[in-house]
Amino acid sequence: MAPSKKKHASGLSCIVPGGFTELSLKFTSDSVASHKLYVKEHKVRAEKTSHRPMDRTLFLLNVPPYCSEVVIKELFSQFGCVQSVELRDHPGSSQESGPTLSRFFKPAEKQGFKVGYVVFQNSSSVSAAKSHPHGTPLLVCTEQRAVKTGVQKWIQQYMQSFSHPDRLQQKVDSFMQDYDKRKExxxxxxxxxxxQQEQDEEGWVTVSRGPKGTKGRPHSEAANKRTLAKEIRNRKSKELMNFYTWQHKNTQKEQIADLRKKFEDDKQRIALLRAQRKFRPY
Known part of the structure; x- marks a missing residue:
């Protein structure tokens, strides 16, 4: 996103199209080139979560690869106490629900520019970050905060990729305990x-009141399975008849022949009764 061509004073903030505020970022104080970081107050109505409160969350764009979550937290701590920092490859919803995985069980992160969400403890910190002077750059690497790059960063990442066997076993045991607990x-x-969905012999379902505030469930997976199994048993208990088409046709012919024979017998019985009737006036 290209910034506005209008000149800004060094003591004022720079606003670019889209409502973003442009912050200047330098790796060190001696660096000639500067990086542009775009920040904006996070306001998403569809996302109602406690992880990113709209009045205390700052949305970041164009976060460089050498800025980790720790670095971002220390950079924005000058505007107020930072509660949490989250860096993602693309903007989206908050962290997915599920077990918290260790870094050894997660896929390798993509190296590139990212977006971030900075959550402050006070809403005034968001305004302070947006009103930061454009001419005063934020320094990533200082004497108190050394940030490694290049070969030193690769060596550090390589050394951190190894894990002590005891520590790794402890993480695995912790994950399995959580897994067993969720299964139980x-x-x-x-x-x-x-x-709750238990059926009696006649097929009636005993409905019981659940916890307060929960919606009733007319059917459950277990009840559907039991009903299906009962239907299968009833089908198997009955004799399998008229499986083929020719059997069905023969059965129909036999039924028609029986009906015709019964009709003729009824006609003969009626004729015999009529012949036996006699006129008796006295």
């Missing part, structure tokens, strides 16, 4: 649903 909770939930 799921099994308990299915048992409760099966109990």
């Amino acid at each position: 909770e799921e099994a308990e939930r299915q048992r409760k649903e099966a109990k």
Whole structure:
């Protein structure tokens, strides 16, 4: 996104189209080139989550690869206390629900420019970051905060890729414990649903009141399985008749012949009764 061509004073913030504020970013104080970082207050009505409150979240664009979450947190700490920082490849919803995985079980992150979400503890910090003077760049690498790049960064990442066996085993055990706990909770939930949808011999379902505020479920997966199994048993218990088309036609012919024979017998019985009737006036 190209910034506006209008000249800005060094003591004022630079606003670009889209409502973004342009912040100047330098790697060191001696760096000649500067990087442009675009920030904006995060306002998404569809995303109602406590992870990114709209009044305390700052949305970042064009975050360079050498800026990690730790670096971003320290850079924006000058505007106020930072609660959390999240960097993503693309803007989107907050973190997916599920177990928290260790870095050893996650796929390798893509190296490139990212977007970020900075959550402050106070809403005034968002305004302070947006009103930062354009002529005062933010320094990434200082004496107190050394940021490694190039070969040194690659060596650091390579050394961090190894894990101590005991520590790795501890992470695996912790993950398996959480997995077993989730499986037990799921099994308990299915048992409760099966109990609520329990059927008697005549097929009636016992409906019980669930916790307050929960919506009733007319059918459950367990109840549907039981109903299907009952239908299959009923079908198997019955004799399989008229499986082929010719059998069905022969059965129809036999039924028609039986009906005709019965009709003729009825006609003969009626004629015999009429012949036996006699006129008796006295």
